Amino acid sequence: MRTEPTHQRHSAESALFALYARRTVPRYTSYPTAPHFEKNFPEEIYRNWLAVLPIQEAISLYVHLPFCKQMCWYCGCNMKLIARYQPVRSYIDNLCAEIDLVAAQLPARMKVAHLHFGGGTPTAIHPEDLEKIVGKIEEHFTFTADAERAIETDPRTITNEMIARIGALGFTRASLGVQEFDPTVQAAINRIQPAALVQKTTEKLRAVGVKGINYDLIYGLPQQTEAALCKTVQECLAMKPDRVVLFGYAHVPWMAKNQRMIDEAALPGAEERTIQAHSSAQELIKGGYVPIGIDHFALPGDTLTKAMRAGKLHRNFQGYTDDDARSLIGFGATSIGRTPFGYVQNQSETGAWARAIEAGHLPVSKGLVMSLDDCLRAYVIERIMCDGTIDLEIAGGFFDAEPDWYEHEVEQLEILARDGLIIRKDARITLTPAGTGLARIVASTFDSYLRHDRARHSVAV
Ligand code: SF4
Missing domain, CATH: 3.80.30.20 (tm_1862 like domain)
Structure with a gap:
């Protein structure tokens, strides 16, 4: 079997890593973001x-x-x-x-x-x-x-x-x-x-x-x-x-x-x-x-x-x-809250936040009611970011999803596996050591909002 010299392999890997590292993706401190x-x-x-x-x-x-x-x-x-x-x-x-x-x-x-x-x-x-x-x-x-x-x-x-x-x-x-x-x-x-x-x-x-x-x-x-x-x-x-x-x-x-x-x-x-x-x-x-x-x-x-x-x-x-x-x-201007049902965010402009409170209102400006699909994806993204591994079928089962709920993500997962960011074994995906630093990229595969996202995020590394 013909193999590349180690230094060539390493430079190919770091070039690939650098390519992914330049991608802009959310930090996933919440999902949806x-x-x-x-x-x-x-x-x-x-x-x-x-x-x-x-x-x-x-x-x-x-x-x-x-x-x-x-x-x-x-x-x-x-x-x-x-x-x-x-x-x-x-x-x-x-x-x-x-x-x-x-x-x-x-x-x-x-x-x-x-x-x-x-x-x-x-x-x-x-x-x-x-x-x-x-x-x-x-x-x-x-x-x-x-x-x-x-x-x-x-x-x-x-x-x-x-x-x-x-x-x-x-x-x-x-x-x-x-x-x-x-x-x-x-x-x-x-x-x-x-x-x-x-x-x-x-x-x-x-x-x-x-x-x-x-x-x-x-x-x-x-x-x-x-x-x-x-x-x-x-x-x-x-x-x-x-x-x-x-x-x-x-x-x-x-x-x-x-x-x-x-x-x-x-x-x-x-x-x-x-x-x-x-x-x-x-x-x-x-x-x-x-x-x-x-x-x-x-x-x-x-x-x-x-x-x-x-x-x-x-x-x-x-x-x-x-x-x-x-x-x-x-509490406070801009602050974000979370309940089992969804997210709320307070007015970010201090004057608008204060006026709402003075009028006896909760100073909410934005929010999101979580769908079951949001809850499933939030769970998957959090476990990838925290554990570096997840069984997608078991996760789907927690939220009554079909076993193939991630069929639209399979092609992207295959690319990530080919590029050495994850290992796939049946429905389980696991970050490789190289993929650990790029967990945000892997997590973004499951972000159904990102496909239509016009927001500008920070680079992955
Ligand atoms: S980083 Fe920002 S929030 Fe922190 S001390 Fe500096 S100006 Fe204030």
């Missing part, structure tokens, strides 16, 4: 969904605080810079009113297993306002004994007073935006933040009782190199975060205007991005972290690692999670 939610979603439907939430099940809560003290050029979030504090204070008053409105719709005082504060920078508000929001939540909900309370922080601007309040309010997890320590990259993204500052913030958070520390890193930033990112990883390893998330920078200046400040000529190309993603992941693995899904890493004893090993990993708007609640209530 947010661009496919329907506009003008009736508030009445959401009221009805809330009224029949199963009272025996714990739910999750998400609170969106879209304020920051400084602007990072790479940011893709819905946020406002704090020029005066009064608009922040008004936002928090409306947020508390929204919590009252939602709680009034619920069938009972619900149990909460996960609370997540995201943004923006939740720690940009005054500590007493954080306490006010948590107090409002505790007025209406009961936390389970092992509930997680998580908050996103900015090491540059968090104060000692806020750290003390985070500890006093019982937060169990904090995420720190690290991104990259190289000073040239930090200047190119307008986020100056020395490693010593991150280390100090980590120590202070741990000292007030925050047990879980997450670091967010980004590859593909302007001026970034493989060597600089690997050095950043080494510095992070010394600080022993419990989890690390390694995102690829998504350059979408048509959506995030601040990204126009980034010099496109300084962005690494597709091949360099792939190298950065691969090398930094290897550094983390060598440092003892367990790879979770496409972009998370956790210490072996972390609950995320345990969830993955038990086949109980999930994916939500924050990425991978051990949160298995079927219902998530989102």
